[in-house]
Amino acid sequence: MESVFSKITLEHIADLVDLLGKENVWTDNELLYEYGKDQTEDLVFPPAVVLKPRTTLEVSKIMSYAYKNSIAVVAVGARTGLSGGVLNVCTGIALSLERMNKIIEIDENNLQVRTQPGVVTQVLQDQVLEKGLFYPVDPASRGSCFIGGNIAENAGGARAVKYGVTKDYVLNLEVVLADGQIIWTGSDTLKNATGYNLTQLIIGSEGTLGIVTQIVLRLIPKNNHDVLMLIPFYKMGEAAEVVSTIFKAGIIPSALEFMEREAIDWAMRFMQVDGVNIKDGIEALLLIELDGNYLEILIEEAEKIAELVEGFKIDDILFAESADQKEVLWRLRRSVAEAVKSNSVFKEEDTVVPRYELPKLLVGVKQIGSKYGFKTVCYGHAGDGNLHINIIKEGLTDEQWEKDVPNGIREIFELTVSLKGTISGEHGIGWVQKNYMNLAFQPIELELMKKIKNVFDTKGILNPHKIFPDDISN
Amino acid sequence: MESVFSKITLEHIADLVDLLGKENVWTDNELLYEYGKDQTEDLVFPPAVVLKPRTTLEVSKIMSYAYKNSIAVVAVGARTGLSGGVLNVCTGIALSLERMNKIIEIDENNLQVRTQPGVVTQVLQDQVLEKGLFYPVDPASRGSCFIGGNIAENAGGARAVKYGVTKDYVLNLEVVLADGQIIWTGSDTLKNATGYNLTQLIIGSEGTLGIVTQIVLRLIPKNNHDVLMLIPFYKMGEAAEVVSTIFKAGIIPSALEFMEREAIDWAMRFMQVDGVNIKDGIEALLLIELDGNYLEILIEEAEKIAELVEGFKIDDILFAESADQKEVLWRLRRSVAEAVKSNSVFKEEDTVVPRYELPKLLVGVKQIGSKYGFKTVCYGHAGDGNLHINIIKEGLTDEQWEKDVPNGIREIFELTVSLKGTISGEHGIGWVQKNYMNLAFQPIELELMKKIKNVFDTKGILNPHKIFPDDISN
Incomplete structure (x- = not known):
């Protein structure tokens, strides 16, 4: 695929090693291959480099660097996705969130949990359950998928029918933008009528608007x-x-x-x-x-x-x-x-x-x-x-x-x-469904989405060629 | 207030009468005064004209005209708001949704209701209750507020603690954009992972991004x-x-x-x-x-x-x-x-x-x-x-x-x-809280919101001078 992005050079790699330390920059082929696929069909698009930041600040540094150098970046979770969201189709950076895997705080007073994105969904469920609390969203892959990936795809699962999907539990998100700036989308409250709902805009945006680095979820009491x-x-x-x-x-x-x-x-x-x-x-x-x-x-x-x-x-x-x-x-x-x-x-x-x-x-x-x-x-x-x-x-x-x-x-x-339905309920559009998007939306609706994408990501470096049909893609 | 918008002239009025019929264009002072206030303190900012369209197409025509002529437009519901969202601070058009007050369909098979925005919330609740269904969102003003206004402000109320707020019940919205184009934001489904969540972006946007003309809500079975x-x-x-x-x-x-x-x-x-x-x-x-x-x-x-x-x-x-x-x-x-x-x-x-x-x-x-x-x-x-x-x-x-x-x-x-809270839970920001927005958000976050506003409303004609602090307002 022809790309408007910079091809990653040895100099880039050296810069990234300088930013993150050698142990967080990976370039061996076997690993690149692994990070170039998820659970979508038999598709593989390896990145040029895999980065494994440990902090929001490191994610911010990576994005700032990628922005200045016009390098494509795909945020990578547990690679359990089913729409090819993680496929690195421009051979850029795979930014893995796997080392940001701490549950920061289980707040039993407010029935909330604050977590990093690289926590396995079931691990989070089990840990809050120990306090008598329930995080009900359970995709079939909950034993391996990350909570950050659940947010990227607005994951559902079996219990959504009674308890709702990921979007119904997210109160607030820390997001690193395409140029490295760090924002919070909302507040840690059950209700919020303060400005536009950036939280809900990020959920389900499949890594195309920003990289989620911290998450506040509401919890409910566990049923017996x-x-x-x-x-x-x-x-x-x-x-x-x-x-x-x-x-x-x-x-x-x-x-x-x-x-x-x-x-x-x-x-x-x-x-x-x-x-x-x-x-x-x-x-x-x-x-x-x-x-x-x-x-x-x-x-x-x-x-x-x-x-x-x-x-x-x-x-x-x-x-x-x-x-x-x-x-x-x-x-x-x-x-x-x-x-x-x-x-x-x-x-x-x-x-x-x-x-x-x-x-x-x-x-x-x-x-x-x-x-x-x-x-x-x-x-x-x-x-x-x-x-x-x-x-x-x-x-x-x-x-x-x-x-x-x-x-x-x-x-x-x-x-x-x-039948008044749509083309994805919980897997997202990613790479494999994008050219069907014109069935679900009119051109004006897709244009609005694309313009929102441009607001967040002026250079289009975040997960390029995803969600949008080829004719209006990067 | 100085305004970048066209002052409404007799010629504009004549054009609007031509578009909508005389019976839908109101200019007498007493009525303008009434439409220039809601339940917010003792504030009054009358519009130059009140329009009462009956169809989405008429709303579209109004917006198309306003867009071409750079006229400010404030969508008006039941005027029960508590943040001054309806105050017509640029003396433009008040576009009242009061005549779009039909419940289009109660779908007992899918537990959904399709409605126009000018339906009183309690009327909707009562009508679905007759079919054994429950729309649980009940702001204190439910006897007089409109469901469209509830969406504009993401209204809550007493039962939100168990059942959630307006945003938790909206599946799909028909929205007339600033230039008169008509979109649907989503699909009539309980789950949706198809593109960005435009539905949630519109909810709580206080009439600054578009005018909601049709609404699909999910319902739940009534408790006994x-x-x-x-x-x-x-x-x-x-x-x-x-x-x-x-x-x-x-x-x-x-x-x-x-x-x-x-x-x-x-x-x-x-x-x-x-x-x-x-x-x-x-x-x-x-x-x-x-x-x-x-x-x-x-x-x-x-x-x-x-x-x-x-x-x-x-x-x-x-x-x-x-x-x-x-x-x-x-x-x-x-x-x-x-x-x-x-x-x-x-x-x-x-x-x-x-x-x-x-x-x-x-x-x-x-x-x-x-x-x-x-x-x-x-x-x-x-x-x-x-x-x-x-x-x-x-x-x-x-x-x-x-x-x-x-x-x-x-x-x-x-x-x-x-205390990790925010400045509005359910009333919205509107006119009276906007200059406190810098307490809830960093400049970069407000800038993102403002750019989203610009995507939807390039000329800034929809409910100007609301939500955003004066220093970044229109």
Whole structure:
């Protein structure tokens, strides 16, 4: 790719070593290769150098240097992203936040946590849990992803249906701008009507507006109980149909996950777990969790859900009896993506629609697959109307994969948008979805976003060629 | 005020009549006066003309005309604002949204409502309630304020402590830009990781970035029960201290309101209600509501709260026995602001801090009042750390009011910010707080906001001289 940015020279490297110390500047090829990919398909774009700053001031120095020298910079977290946000397409600096991995303060009086971005989401969850507090946002990758990356992509996960996504927990952000200046976006308060909401502008901006170096999150008290049930449906469409029925009945589960049968089959094989016995003919399953402080109420609600699904063609509902059984079911659900990946080359789309439209989306996806000759395995956060569509390469020629599949994806996104949905619910746009952005937005809307990008990053050095379609990109 | 904008001429008026029809263009002085004020102190800045469009297209035509002719435009809702957002300081167009007052669709399948901006918040709440749905954001002015105004200021209210503020319910906005172009900011989905969050950028932007003409809100199922309790404290500081204790005990009330004794005394006098017998020596009260679907749990939680306050010097807790009694208590709480206003010339500050800092804020406010010789009556949404501070003119000379009081306010805001809070929780900055913005933000942060303003509104015609301090204003 042709680039307007400076090619990194040995002199640049020497300057960076001078700034950060030799131990924080990495140039060996194997490492560059690792930092040039995330969990997106089989794409790799290695950077020219990996930097591992330890403080906000060091991040600021790097950006100041990169700004003066017109060097492209990609902020790198745990590289678990699914839209290629971390791909270093201009061969610039990969600025890894992995050494900024301290939880600075758990504030039990205000139910807040102050943290650096390189903390693994689950580590943060576990540490606040020790104080009886709950950070409910849990992407499937929570065991490895960073909280900073969650902010970059506005990550969701299974519990978003009741508790919301990353953006609903962020109170305040320290951000290093493209030229090295350091800002705070808001205040450490639950409410804020003081100027424009820079906090929410940074969340989900995928490293294109600034680099998040400190984060204040609100927490909530931990609930004492949860109930987990797995409902096998003979008809996939009926599983999707039930979803909105549950909410209409006034029940808000803490998770409401949809899996096509193959998704869980593959996960069981991949994890070598066979805890779940799924009958022949079952097309899809709903995994439903209820949580709260009163077990008897959760059981009552679970029974209500059991009644609601009575009219549908289902097999016996499995109620998880023990913590172990719950753990197995969740482990299976969380490993679906990895299982699918291990099985074949794939593309994953992250469609989202208003939840009642889910059955229409599902039918449409299967029809489009038939039309273009590709197989899909679908699963996702049905309670949010968020369906992950995995398109499997197995059985397709390279030509079909490169020509037909993108047309099919475009058609899937067109359907999504026609159902009042959009093209990403929680994975972000990054590199792989950017040329579909014109389906979700009018040119004037994209232009506004692009101008905002220019306000924050006049030289366009932060994560170039991401989010925006090629025709209006850097 | 000197203005870079065109002074409105008879020719402009003729053009606007041509665009909208005579019945939608108003120029009589009495009406201009009314449209030149909101509920902020005693300030009045009448517009040159009031326009009452009925459609998005008409709003677009107005903006297109105003843009070409460099005329300042202030979007006007129900004029219940508390920061002077609606003051027409450049004598331009007041663009009233009052005729765009239709609820377009209540979507029971997706738990959403699509509405025009000129709908009264309570009307929207009542109409969705008829379908068993709940829009929980309820500013004290909900009986008269517009949902569009709530978006402009990111309004909160009593239930924000459990349910969040306006920004937590807005999924998608139709916005007319300064030059008349029409955009949608997002999609009608619960999750969205598709580009920058323009929706959240518009919310709370106080009419300075665009004019909201259609709104999609998410709703939640209505809870069946609530319990309301009023706890009188002999010591004001103890009432504030209890607040964070309740959350630390794992209880999240649906409202947790603080009132200084005088606030409720004045409200009772103003409303001619004497349902509440407050003993001599009581300094402050907490009004606490719990809601949910299971009454027995709410009672259990209320009893837990009663236990938590046992260690403090309190009078008997009043549990509201009937719907009527609840209604009286809420009416009193909601009328406090109006009661205070009716009593004396005043200034109202909308401070917010992390909730554990509330006692320190309260002590500080009283000390600062003593220092500058002014009296304050405080009340607010203590569960959010959001304290409304009413500074009463009674007993002060005009000179004291104009010289000493602003210094005192500055000191209160400095205290707020030093406690990691900010200068507005839910009222916005508007006209009266703008010159305190440098306490909440560094110059670079304000510059970023100002540049975003310029992206949306190149000529600066939308609500000029609001939010930004004079030194960086239009």
